[in-house]
Amino acid sequence: MESGPSGGSRPAEPGPRLRGLRGADAAASASSLSRFGAEAGCRAPAVAAVLPAGGSGERMGVPTPKQFCPILERPLISYTLQALERVSWIKDIIVAVTGENMETMKGIIQRYQHKRISLVEAGVTRHRSIFNGLKALAEDQPNCRLSKPEVVIIHDAVRPFVEEDVLLNVVTAAQEHGASGAIRPLVSTVISPSADSCLDHSLERARYRASEMPQAFLFDVIYEAYQQCSDYDLEFGTECLHLALKYSHIKAKLVEGSPDLWKVTYKRDLYAAESIIKERISQQVCVVMDTKEDEERVGCCLEEMLKTELNHIKVTSGQDLQQIILEQCYNFVCVNVMTSDFEETQRLLNMLEESNLSILYPVVVISVHFLDYESVPFGQKMEKVMQIREFAKEAKKGNILLFGLLIYFPQEEQKLRESLRQGATIIAALIKERNSGLIGQLLVA
Amino acid sequence: MESGPSGGSRPAEPGPRLRGLRGADAAASASSLSRFGAEAGCRAPAVAAVLPAGGSGERMGVPTPKQFCPILERPLISYTLQALERVSWIKDIIVAVTGENMETMKGIIQRYQHKRISLVEAGVTRHRSIFNGLKALAEDQPNCRLSKPEVVIIHDAVRPFVEEDVLLNVVTAAQEHGASGAIRPLVSTVISPSADSCLDHSLERARYRASEMPQAFLFDVIYEAYQQCSDYDLEFGTECLHLALKYSHIKAKLVEGSPDLWKVTYKRDLYAAESIIKERISQQVCVVMDTKEDEERVGCCLEEMLKTELNHIKVTSGQDLQQIILEQCYNFVCVNVMTSDFEETQRLLNMLEESNLSILYPVVVISVHFLDYESVPFGQKMEKVMQIREFAKEAKKGNILLFGLLIYFPQEEQKLRESLRQGATIIAALIKERNSGLIGQLLVA
The missing domain is CATH 3.40.50.360 (Flavodoxin domain)
Incomplete structure (x- = not known):
């Protein structure tokens, strides 16, 4: 079988036990904040997170958008919020949901006692949802309740197993380089089809990586990029790192992530997530x-x-x-x-x-x-x-x-x-x- | 959330019920053989399959190679053999396993009563294992017990959910074009890192596809490619379609596959596979x-x-x-x-x-x-x-x-x-x- 590039041979799950938000975690999280000083030679920045959650989950083959699909009777997005919340140095978490899911989302926050969450209305595309989340953090907006962070994390609502260390790594790298994102080795070879659906060429797998989440940016870098970017970018683009490069001329620092970062995309991923959570608890x-x-x-x-x-x-x-x-x-x-x-x-x-x-x-x-x-x-x-x-x-x-x-x-x-x-x-x-x-x-x- | 390219919105599991090898299946499979004539305007070819199964499963984080990991107490590879076996028009299935796993594999074939299987010794890389499988089918080899097929399917031991329709599609396309492979939309954006691990550029996701398995080839096309290819290809290459293009100058026909084709790579995939199988039965x-x-x-x-x-x-x-x-x-x-x-x-x-x-x-x-x-x-x-x-x-x-x-x-x-x-x-x-x-x-x- 293929041997992946470096990072590919790391053991997968079970990782550390999925932790709640209370008790022992708060202390552990607070102490990791001091790593900012030691590792990156810089002070701890103010950090917020933006979570686009406006998707319809069409690939799932189920009517419920995937971020709201239940795992052990609790919606997937609640697990992702829990993973971000337990990191004490993330001050605000902005979730972008569609108008029709706004009440559902409020119910989830109340029932599972999530803290530090603000809701904004999602746009029709992922980029527009992220932009709406950033606007809520920018101080140039009227009625802004939140304070502008130095660094903003962008994550997916459907990647519930993100660990604190990778969040710290992208934030630290963003503080130094302006932008940063988690990557993983490619599982399949990537090919380019010709117009008649024949093979044009295949890419050398070792030279490419899959761009995953979380990503982190100096707030001004990514906000400026979104303010400048074209409607085409907002409609058809998928990649924040690309916007930072194109409009703010920042080459993002790439950070190897663990297999835990995988995105719940298909129904089989929901099964896998449920088994992982069951195993951990x-x-x-x-x-x-x-x-x-x-x-x-x-x-x-x-x-x-x-x-x-x-x-x-x-x-x-x-x-x-x-x-x-x-x-x-x-x-x-x-x-x-x-x-x-x-x-x-x-x-x-x-x-x-x-x-x-x-x-x-x-x-x-x-x-x-x-x-x-x-x-x-x-x-x-x-x-x-x-x-x-x-x-x-x-x-x-x-x-x-x-x-x-x-x-x-x-x-x-x-x-x-x-x-x-x-x-x-x-x-x-x-x-x-x-x-x-x-x-x-x-x-x- | 992202909306994938065409094919991305197909429903995932549950697909058709996982079928065994006996009874009703044989009849259904035999009748589909006649589709060769109707669909491709050509007669039914002699078909064999080669299954490289020499991998060590290092990404799994478990000591057992992933193809031998148990699902409901039965090794994963047995499910893949079952999926190929139930297709009556596949005459021979050649499995390449390492010397140390040869006895294990023989035990699996006996215990689960697999038919039409021949074992060959795996090489140290995936390409060398496939080449060994092809040699066993080539009539130019001494002591050859098998007859040379017109078309050969190459599949992975760790993709147990392959359905007959996609096998038929790649075989039909290979008969016409010389080579064919299943593809899927990309789940993540693919990026190219620079030497210092910064973003060099990202690929436009809609223009690329993930190359999956099964693939199929006119036997002479792929055997000739393997005979000509360099040691570097055999050591570091991953893609049979690329060899057919480089050495036999055949542009493979690409066929959209279903999400079922996914490869069991990480421990979470084993969990997913078990849940899918449990659900189906x-x-x-x-x-x-x-x-x-x-x-x-x-x-x-x-x-x-x-x-x-x-x-x-x-x-x-x-x-x-x-x-x-x-x-x-x-x-x-x-x-x-x-x-x-x-x-x-x-x-x-x-x-x-x-x-x-x-x-x-x-x-x-x-x-x-x-x-x-x-x-x-x-x-x-x-x-x-x-x-x-x-x-x-x-x-x-x-x-x-x-x-x-x-x-x-x-x-x-x-x-x-x-x-x-x-x-x-x-x-x-x-x-x-x-x-x-x-x-x-x-x-x-």
Whole structure:
């Protein structure tokens, strides 16, 4: 197979865990701001971002514009906003949407609690939408509420996996060179067809790159370019770097981006995005147990089995649960070794509902119970299924997916380990799939 | 957003259902052969295909070469072979694999019963692998077992969704023009960097296309080109169309391909491929019921509910089951209204195992039972869970995923409809996810 140019061999997903906007991220983002000084020999600039989101998504083959297509029930554009918002040094995010989608967009901002967002009306083309976004930032406009940034990032609403490092790289390069953009190796050879649809010539793949997003510009450079550019450019052009070159005579600095920058274009890309997001939020699992002595054996063994199925397992007896929730763990296993009620599970559900953790992603909670045939008949224990179904219906309203798991608890050590191994397989399956069609079910291991 | 050049607005997936190699396909494929005469004014040529599969998949970020990465537990290359094999007019398929993967490849051919495949040793580059494949077809080689085709298709092992129509189009065009290749609109603007990684110029996107696969050539045209071409071409080139132009002076005819032709390059593409395959094999569901009068009401109502969740529902009382299996339906719901045993389900499992249907895809079977509180206590009914777990373990060995579903059967019409609606949601969730971690579970609606 082809070996791409440099940068092509970088590992793809999974990248760093998709992060939310709260808690640990703010601190990390603030510290990276100081890199401006160290790396580029210049002070931190005022930065804003413009996000054209007026497209109709015709290549998708679905009626909803792609930026509004749901992934785990949340619109794609909300993930992109989240990726920009978690970067504390981006002061304003201007989103250009069409009039008909303005109310939808306001609803998204409210529901997912996005901050620092301003909306402007999209133009009929991508360039016109970007121009409208820039105008909202320019101080020469009447009723301007925003302050003019030194550097402006332009990004796509349909590239949700942009990381802070590439944003920092393009901003730093733009500050120095006036313009900058992320590039990637070409996946296919590019050819030029003749008028009769025959091959005229093919380009040498190694000499070209795909121009991706984000791009960044000194605000005056790109705003001046847009003010000067022709109607033809605004109608048929696709590339901001080209406008900066043509009208402001700035040769943009090109920055190698990661494969994460890919653009959600086709329906298959939505599938890929959903799988990536599911994988990222399934990395970390918190096992909540009480501390009674006779439960420790079971707890440790279950933890050991889970480690063969999932990456990061944290076990807690509940004291540091608040902190774990703050650190954005989206999966909880609530173990009740001998008790047969849902008290522990209910306590966890209450904490989760108060925390707002499930605003951005569905949270999985698995209520684990044990079945000792000698003390309680199977049928009697199983009747609990009805109870967990009611809990699950309530929890679903708050975007929490609740499942029950009954683990057979034989006295014999070897059989117990086998039960726990099966339990771990079921837990991993439920967490990885996040299937809301199966909430309220009581599974048996 | 950008509006692509012509062809860009075609709907993407879901395309036609992914088909197997047996049964109905052979007839459809044979009839399309006659299109050669009607469309191109020429007779059907002898066609072979060469599949270079020697790559290391370094861009994937995973140790397994991408063509061997599993999708629903089956290696990606097997899906591509299946797509070529189902086209009856492709006489031979030559796969070039490295020495170290030769045994793996033989195992794949045997396990998934691929036909018309010959293996050759891959070269160190893509072009050398293709050349080795062509040599195996050339009659000037010693010990040649294969006959020289008039037209040869070159395809990638990592483009599993190629459809017969595009294969036919490139073969027909190659017969007329000497060479032909599928193209797609560019997704990103292509730029040329200067030596210091700054923008030199950007290409006008509408004037260029991405060169994709499949391509097809008159055998003599491409074989001659490979025989003449330089070591530099064999080492660093990527494009067969370019070789045909440079050495055989043939300007390839370019054919617009569908978005399905995309190449599995990154890990996200594997996720996308898995979702597409899952979606395609989940389209059709067969509901098996016996014909007793009192069951009809329930059966019809369940069918109605399923139709809101899934596309194609076929209901049978069992007589035409053999035919439905032959037509490659991969999902079965086995309904037992009043009986509480697994007799019907076991009969279906036996038929499936005899049919070999599950060789290519995991088949989902959901054994549905009804619970009338008044006649049987809940706990007693639930104890069946143990029984289905044993069946499921056995079935899994034959790539059949068996689940149980207990539907509450109240006398009141409205409540019954609600039970069935919940049952349909669970059935759809199980079929769409195909989660082998949950086999043997008895779910409750």
